[in-house]
Amino acid sequence: MMLYLYVVKDEDGSFRIVRVITSPINQRGNSGITYGNITILDLETRKAEGFWTQEDVYQGQGEYMIFKEKVTTFDEDTAVVTNTYIYERMPLDEIKADLKNRVDTKRNDKYYGGFTFENVSYFTDRDSRMNIIGAQAAILTDSTALPDGFIWRSADDQNIPMDATKFKQFAIALFEFSNTVYQTSWNIKAAIDAASTYEEARAAATWDGEAL
Numbered sequence: 001m002m003l004y005l006y007v008v009k010d011e012d013g014s015f016r017i018v019r020v021i022t023s024p025i026n027q028r029g030n031s032g033i034t035y036g037n038i039t040i041l042d043l044e045t046r047k048a049e050g051f052w053t054q055e056d057v058y059q060g061q062g063e064y065m066i067f068k069e070k071v072t073t074f075d076e077d078t079a080v081v082t083n084t085y086i087y088e089r090m091p092l093d094e095i096k097a098d099l100k101n102r103v104d105t106k107r108n109d110k111y112y113g114g115f116t117f118e119n120v121s122y123f124t125d126r127d128s129r130m131n132i133i134g135a136q137a138a139i140l141t142d143s144t145a146l147p148d149g150f151i152w153r154s155a156d157d158q159n160i161p162m163d164a165t166k167f168k169q170f171a172i173a174l175f176e177f178s179n180t181v182y183q184t185s186w187n188i189k190a191a192i193d194a195a196s197t198y199e200e201a202r203a204a205a206t207w208d209g210e211a212l
Helices: 043-049 092-111 126-141 164-194 198-204
Strands: 003-009 015-021 025-028 034-037 051-059 065-075 080-089 115-117 120-122 151-153 159-161
Touching: 043 051, 092 164, 092 198, 115 164, 126 164, 164 198
Parallel strands: 051 080
Antiparallel strands: 003 015, 003 051, 025 034, 065 080, 115 120, 151 159
8 A cells, every 4th residue: 555645845955754644535735725535646746735655665684684774765756755774784793693593403403303223213302312321221231131022112103122232222323313413513503603704604504405
C-alpha cells in the first residue's frame, strides 16, 4: 500500500514532513481544497498540494549487518520522500565470537547425536555415554564381567551381541569418534581466529562442507 505524506517547503527551501497521511480520503492540501481521494490526483496536483509518497530503501542488509543510520531525501520533481536505511558490518571480533559459538553448537550436536560402529548406529547422549563408560570400566577391571548373551541396544532398537573384545573395540571407536569431533571443532575455531576479514572468517566456519 502506498504511503502518503503531507510535505511543506520552508522559507529556506528545505522540505519538512508535517504528518503521515493515514487515509487518502478527504485530505486538505496547500490550497485549502479538500480532495475526496488523493490517490487519483496527477503528479503536478500532488506536488502543488503537498501530497508526497514515501519509499523505503535498505542498503547492506544481510548476515552480521547492523543498522548504522537513516538518510531522508526529498525529490521535488517526483514528490517522493526516500528513507534510506544504511547497515554496516558488525565488528570482526563479534562475528568471530558468534561463529565460534556456532561451532560449539555443531560440535555438541555431533558429539551427542550418535555414531556408527560396524555399520550400526548407536546413541551417544549423556546417559548412553555413561553406560558405555561403566561397562568398559567393568571389563577393564574384570574381563569376564560381561554376562553370557550380553548385548548392546542400537539406535534403531536392535540387540547387538558383544563380547568383551568387541565391546572394547566399540568403546575405543566411540572415543576416537568423540576425539575427532572435538579436534575438528578446535581446527575450525583456530581458522576463524586466524581470519583477518569477514569473508575469511565466514569461509572458515564450515563443518564437513556445511556453512555454520
